[in-house]
Amino acid sequence: MTESWVNSAERIGVDLHLELSGSGSRRGALAAALREAVRSGRLSPGTRLPPYRALAADLGVARNTVADAYAELVAEGWLTARQGSGTRVAERTRPPGRTERVPKEAPVRPRGPLHDLRQGTPDASAFPRAAWAAAYRRALTDAPAAAFGPGDPQGRIELRTALTEYLARARGVRTDPGRIVICSGFAHALRLLYGESVLRGPLAVESYGLGFHRSLLDRAGVRTMPLTVDQDGACIEELGGPGKVRGVLLTPAHQFPTGGPLHPGRRAAVVDWARARGGIVVEDDYDGEFRYDRKPVGAVQGLDPERVVYVGSVSKSLSPALRLGWMVLPRHLVADVLEAKGEREAWASGPDQLALAEFLRAGAYDRHVRRMRQRYRARRDRLV
Ligand SMILES: Cc1ncc(COP(=O)(O)O)c(C=O)c1O
The missing domain is CATH 3.40.640.10 (Type I PLP-dependent aspartate aminotransferase-like (Major domain))
Incomplete structure (x- = not known):
């Protein structure tokens, strides 16, 4: 089993932990790990995946292995690939059991006193x-490294x-x-x-x-x-x-x-x-x-x-x-x-x-x- 932290801060901003398990091919293991990450909701719709090169370097696999795994998931509909915007998790993927978040109405608060006359509290507003x-x-700009x-x-x-x-x-x-x-x-x-x-x-x-x-x-x-x-x-x-x-x-x-x-x-x-x-x-x-x-x-x-x-x-x-x-x-x-x-x-x-x-x-x-x-x-x- 290989375990790796994938840190692809540069262009995508996600920090992704993947476990490549099993004795089969690296491509197959990577595709399974990505599929699982999307299915479980760890990778949410729209998330931009790391570029091939970055993910390959982090996982210690060939660049083509990543390219093939991405292509497999694109074909299955888990991912989308578009020129200029990289590979992303498809918008319509929703993990089972996860429902669309409906913005709730603001909770009705019990009405407090009209004027808060408690002493000793500064006006936070x-x-x-x-x-x-x-x-x-200014302080941060001028501060010495120490x-x-x-x-x-x-x-x-x-x-x-x-x-x-x-x-x-x-x-x-x-x-x-x-x-x-x-x-x-x-x-x-x-x-x-x-x-x-x-x-x-x-x-x-x-x-x-x-x-x-x-x-x-x-x-x-x-x-x-x-x-x-x-x-x-x-x-x-x-x-x-x-x-x-x-x-x-x-x-x-x-x-x-x-x-x-x-x-x-x-x-x-x-x-x-x-x-x-x-x-x-x-x-x-x-x-x-x-x-x-x-x-x-x-x-x-x-x-x-x-x-x-x-x-x-x-x-x-x-x-x-x-x-x-x-x-x-x-x-x-x-x-x-x-x-x-x-x-x-x-x-x-x-x-x-x-x-x-x-x-x-x-x-x-x-x-x-x-x-x-x-x-x-x-x-x-x-x-x-
Ligand atoms: C009597 C009194 N002394 C001091 C303080 C300030 O305390 P602190 O500096 O720990 O926030 C307060 C704040 O509520 C206070 O009521």
Whole structure:
């Protein structure tokens, strides 16, 4: 039995696996294998077969053997041969039992709510397809060949450099590319920090928060202590209470889900607490760019880069499907996070990182955020 992969990419685009079995002639075996492939539907009507020479080379048979087998199937009506369009599977061949696909009518969907007021989901219909595609094209064109090899766990330098500029300008983050580790989003950052024991609990958390993040911490065996949330955000003074915690996870720009910013006095207080106790503040800046009715608040990280782990992602600004995020780390945590990440980048695609770097560099990220801010503000005003 001979087995071969027939790869005839050049002119026909089909990749065909044929088994030439039996002890009879090669021509007979090939004709039988082709007949079987058409009959079973593996070769569908209209498919262009490989040229004689290509198939002969792949199967290790003479060119005439292929020509004869094709001619036999043409004569039987399985194949058609036309000058200029090669040999194709005849249109009327249909495998038994296979019925014509009738386009179904679109399923009737149960009517959802007229307006989806769930928070935290970006408007997926507004994804900047053209600008993203253009940035991707430029990034791919300019990328060195090494960009398509195994990735650096810290992330592409192009992206870390672009983020350094953007985060300083837009969010008041104090960083340089050496402090930044690219990840796939906030959830990934939490896994790296607590699931891999770079940081340990107990961890204070806002008493309201994203359930998914809480269960991630639970699964990592991290004990959490809830902080009361009032109109000024999390009550930082509770950190000094009984039950010593080593860190605090906050959403200072917009408390999730209540939406209010952390009071300036509390921002200063949490940094003072971290300095005094050697604690770490994990800042979830999930949508810091979006503000509608008040002055923008910068990142808490700007108050002390050595005590705050700042985490952001494109999940709210661009799309949660991209899975691209960044951690800005106190210098002493960089090596531990990289060790937790492993030798190779296994989370964030290198080409995607290059595209985001280019998107940021070209100002397309800023333009998109500005546009979305206006759109969301109009919706908010309408709702209010
Ligand atoms: C509170 C909060 N933090 C962070 C995120 C972003 O998560 P990720 O970057 O893993 O997509 C979300 C998204 O739903 C969120 O609600």
